[in-house]
Amino acid sequence: MLELRDVTFAYNRNQPPAVANVSLTIRRGEFVAIAGRNGSGKTTITKLMMSLLKPTHGQIFRDDEDTKSCTPADMARYIGYVFQNPDRQIFRDTVRQEISYGPEMLGFSSEKISEVTEQAMKLTGVADLADRYPRTLTRSQKQRVAIASALSMTPDFLILDEPTSGQDADTHERFMALLKDFHSSGKTIILVTHDMDCLVRYAERVIVMDKGIKLFDGSVTDCFADRRRLHEAGLREPATVSVSNGLAPQGISLTTDVASLAEQILAKRGGLNG
Numbered sequence: 533m534l535e536l537r538d539v540t541f542a543y544n545r546n547q548p549p550a551v552a553n554v555s556l557t558i559r560r561g562e563f564v565a566i567a568g569r570n571g572s573g574k575t576t577i578t579k580l581m582m583s584l585l586k587p588t589h590g591q592i593f594r595d596d597e598d599t600k601s602c603t604p605a606d607m608a609r610y611i612g613y614v615f616q617n618p619d620r621q622i623f624r625d626t627v628r629q630e631i632s633y634g635p636e637m638l639g640f641s642s643e644k645i646s647e648v649t650e651q652a653m654k655l656t657g658v659a660d661l662a663d664r665y666p667r668t669l670t671r672s673q674k675q676r677v678a679i680a681s682a683l684s685m686t687p688d689f690l691i692l693d694e695p696t697s698g699q700d701a702d703t704h705e706r707f708m709a710l711l712k713d714f715h716s717s718g719k720t721i722i723l724v725t726h727d728m729d730c731l732v733r734y735a736e737r738v739i740v741m742d743k744g745i746k747l748f749d750g751s752v753t754d755c756f757a758d759r760r761r762l763h764e765a766g767l768r769e770p771a772t773v774s775v776s777n778g779l780a781p782q783g784i785s786l787t788t789d790v791a792s793l794a795e796q797i798l799a800k801r802g803g804l805n806g
C-alpha cells in the first residue's frame with residue numbers, strides 16, 4: 533500500500549505549490565490512472581511517491597512505514613519508475629547491462645541478477661536486443677528496456693509517466709497489452725496519461741489533478757459521468773463516452789466500455805434503425 537497524507541510540495545517558495553494537500557491511498561493490485569492538464573501536478577506526485585522529491589508538508593507511507601528517510605534507491609525495491617523520456621534513464625553500454633544495473637545496486641547475488649535480468653528481458657520482448665547499444669534503439673524499444681530495467685528490481689508497484697506518447701497505434705497496443713499482463717500477474721500499475729481512450733480501456737480508477745489539487749478520485753465511469761468536471765480539468769471525453777452520450781436520446785446509457793456500448797447498440801438496433 534502507498535499512502536499520501538495531506539501532502540504539499542512546492543518547487544520554490546515564490547510559486548504556488550505544485551501539489552497541495554493531496555491525500556490518497558493506492559492498494560496492491562490496483563490499476564490507477566493519474567490524469568489532468570499539463571502542469572497539474574501529475575509527475576510531481578509520482579516523484580513524491582518515489583522519494584525523488586520530499587513533501588514540504590504531509591507524509592507518505594509505504595505499508596504503514598513513513599518514507600521520510602527513504603532514498604529513491606530504497607523505494608526502487610518496491611516501485612519501478614519509468615520516466616516520460618526513456619533516454620533519461622538509459623546509461624549503460626548494452627541492453628543486458630542496463631537491465632542488470634538495478635539488481636546489482638540492490639545487492640542481489642550474481643545468480644539472482646542473471647535470473648531477474650533474463651526474465652525481465654523475456655517479459656518485455658527485448659531478449660534479442662540483449663547485446664545492442666541502447667542509444668541506437670527505437671523509442672519503443674527503449675521504452676521496453678526502461679520497463680525491463682524497472683521490472684528487474686522485482687517491484688510490486690510500477691509507475692509509468694506517459695509511456696506511450698509519440699508511439700504509433702500498433703506499438704501503443706502492444707505496450708498496453710504488456711501492462712495489462714503485468715497487472716494480471718499481480719503488479720500495481722500507476723499510469724500517468726493524457727490518453728483518455730487508453731485510460732478508460734485499462735484503468736480501474738482515476739485520480740484527476742487540477743492546479744496541484746486532487747479534483748477527483750474514483751471509478752472510471754463516475755469520472756466521465758460529470759461533463760462539467762471533465763471540462764474543469766481540461767480532460768477530453770473518451771470516444772465511448774461521446775458516442776453513448778450522443779445516443780442517450782435513443783436509450784443508450786453512459787458507458788466507458790466499448791463492449792458494453794456495442795452490446796447496447798446491437799440490442800437497440802431495431803429502434804435505432806427505426
Ligand SMILES: Nc1ncnc2c1ncn2[C@@H]1O[C@H](COP(=O)(O)OP(=O)(O)OP(=O)(O)O)[C@@H](O)[C@H]1O
Nearest residue numbers: 543544550568569570571572573574575576577741
Ligand atoms: N523542476 C521544477 N522546478 C520548478 N517548477 C517545476 C519543476 N517541475 C515542475 N514544475 C512546476 O510544477 C507544476 C506541476 O508540474 P508537473 O510536471 O508535476 O505537472 P504534470 O501534470 O506532470 O504536467 P505534464 O502533463 O506537462 O507532464 C507546474 O506548474 C510546473 O511548471
